[in-house]
Amino acid sequence: xxxxxxxxxxxxxxxxxxxxxxxxxLELFDWLRKAAPDAAEQLNSVLESFYRESMQYPSGISAxxxxxxxxxxxxxxxxxxxxxxxxxxGIGYQWKKWLAAAAVIACLVVTAFLLNNKGKQETGVAKxxxxxPKDIKxxxxxxVLTLSDGSTIVLDSAKEGLxxxxxxxxxxxxxxxxxxxxxxxxxxxxxxxxTIATPKGGQYHIxxxxxxxxxxxxASSLRFPTAFKEGKRTVVxxxxxxxxxxxxxxMPFVVENGALSVLVLGTHFNVNAYSDENLARVTxxxxxxxxxxxxxxxxxxxxxxxxxxxxxxxxxxxxxDVENAVAWKNGQIQFKxxxxxxxxxxxxxxxxxxxxxxxxxxxxxxAEIPRxxxxxxxxxxxxxxxxxxxxIEGRKVIVTT
Numbered sequence: 001x002x003x004x005x006x007x008x009x010x011x012x013x014x015x016x017x018x019x020x021x022x023x024x025x026l027e028l029f030d031w032l033r034k035a036a037p038d039a040a041e042q043l044n045s046v047l048e049s050f051y052r053e054s055m056q057y058p059s060g061i062s063a064x065x066x067x068x069x070x071x072x073x074x075x076x077x078x079x080x081x082x083x084x085x086x087x088x089x090g091i092g093y094q095w096k097k098w099l100a101a102a103a104v105i106a107c108l109v110v111t112a113f114l115l116n117n118k119g120k121q122e123t124g125v126a127k128x129x130x131x132x133p134k135d136i137k138x139x140x141x142x143x144v145l146t147l148s149d150g151s152t153i154v155l156d157s158a159k160e161g162l163x164x165x166x167x168x169x170x171x172x173x174x175x176x177x178x179x180x181x182x183x184x185x186x187x188x189x190x191x192x193x194x195t196i197a198t199p200k201g202g203q204y205h206i207x208x209x210x211x212x213x214x215x216x217x218x219a220s221s222l223r224f225p226t227a228f229k230e231g232k233r234t235v236v237x238x239x240x241x242x243x244x245x246x247x248x249x250x251m252p253f254v255v256e257n258g259a260l261s262v263l264v265l266g267t268h269f270n271v272n273a274y275s276d277e278n279l280a281r282v283t284x285x286x287x288x289x290x291x292x293x294x295x296x297x298x299x300x301x302x303x304x305x306x307x308x309x310x311x312x313x314x315x316x317x318x319x320x321d322v323e324n325a326v327a328w329k330n331g332q333i334q335f336k337x338x339x340x341x342x343x344x345x346x347x348x349x350x351x352x353x354x355x356x357x358x359x360x361x362x363x364x365x366x367a368e369i370p371r372x373x374x375x376x377x378x379x380x381x382x383x384x385x386x387x388x389x390x391x392i393e394g395r396k397v398i399v400t401t
Contacts, residue, residue: 011024011027011031135374136353136375137374138201138350138373139200139203139218139351140156140203141155141156141177141203142155142203143155143179143199144197144199145171145179145194145196146195147192148226156202160173160174160175161173163179166226167191167227168183168184168186168227169182170182177203177205178205179196179204179207180206180207181206181208183209191225191229192225193224193226194225195224196222197221199219200348200352201352203216203218203328206222208228208235209228210228210233210248210251212245212246214235214242215329216239216241217242218239218350219349220237220274222236222241223235230250232251233254234253234256236257237257238257238275239274240273240274241270241271242271243264243268243270244268252264253266255271258280260282260291260292262291262292263290264288264290268284268286269283269286272325274345274349276345279308279309281305281325282306283304283305283322284301284303285302285322287302293313296314300316303318303319303320303322304319305317305320305325324336328346328350332368332369333373334368335367337364338364339364340361340399343382354397356396356397356398356399358400359399361399361401365382365385375397379392387401388400
């Protein structure tokens with residue numbers, strides 16, 4: 001990739017992270033406007049470089065794929081109704097993520113097409129560029145740890161290293177988004193209980209004393225012991241978390257959440273049990289788990305999902321969409337045939353916004369967008385369907401049709 005495109009990739013990176021200055025945003029728009037007549041090759045180079053270096057995606061998008069991206073965006077200008085019938089999942093897997101990536105900057109490319117294909121004057125760029133000071137950044141590694149004595153540690157501002165010691169356990173902040181509990185030889189055998197909680201717009205990774213890894217999604221909490229003795233390893237979850245449980249046949253691992261519990265020996269699974277969702281979902285990726293609810297129980301296998309509603313009945317989905325269930329943990333905002341309320345609940349948690357409906361579209365939405373994306377770009381990507389529109393007022397998003 002030439003030096004010029006490397007600079008554009010850097011501008012794109014800063015824009016997506018919400019760190020671009022007004023001058024840099026103007027420069028990025030100006031490049032897109034000038035590149036529009038033969039943008040396929042240049043967009044290919046910029047996207048490939050950015051996602052290979054920043055997102056660790058495999059390279060290999062072709063010029064033809066870039067051209068198809070631009071054609072799709074161009075069609076969305078003149079025939080917005082057609083794009084709604086072509087979900088992201090309907091295209092080839094090799095470059096499916098690239099199209100989703102293009103959707104992130106679709107609003108920028110659309111601007112370039114409008115300026116060139118619709119006969120706009122160059123002076124129109126400044127009028128088209130959004131000021132972006134009121135845009136909302138995505139969530140990040142944020143959490144508060146509450147110790148057994150009630151004292152709290154704000155993890156996102158705490159320095160790396162030893163945070164506290166409880167009994168025979170040291171509590172360490174390993175990096176900007178990971179907390180680890182490690183056992184030491186000295187200390188009392190007393191077991192303490194801690195709680196880690198993420199706010200809206202937060203996520204965090206914790207390694208429990210037994211080596212179990214837990215990734216907490218936004219607006220979630222996990223109560224757990226600082227060490228595990230003989231018997232069950234029990235934790236209490238609210239919200240959503242992905243677990244990679246350390247294998248120990250003599251000490252089953254139990255996740256409690258209201259009316260349901262998940263019993264495992266060692267496995268990988270996701271629990272989505274937000275109080276504002278109609279169903280609690282346990283999705284299994286590896287191993288075997290048993291889901292219990294008010295006396296009933298179902299054992300699920302990899303690729304299956306157990307769903308528990310308010311009536312506590314356990315329904316089994318034999319061929320679950322595992323990729324969709326753990327997309328959040330893999331850094332993606334993903335919808336596959338989701339209604340607008342499902343879409344907005346997820347965005348509300350990750351971007352810490354309130355949602356208001358002026359009207360509600362009946363359509364289903366398909367999207368796969370990196371979680372590092374600014375909220376306005378996510379909403380603009382959804383608006384490409386032509387079926388929904390959004391307005392941001394402070395930290396409130398108003399949905400219209």
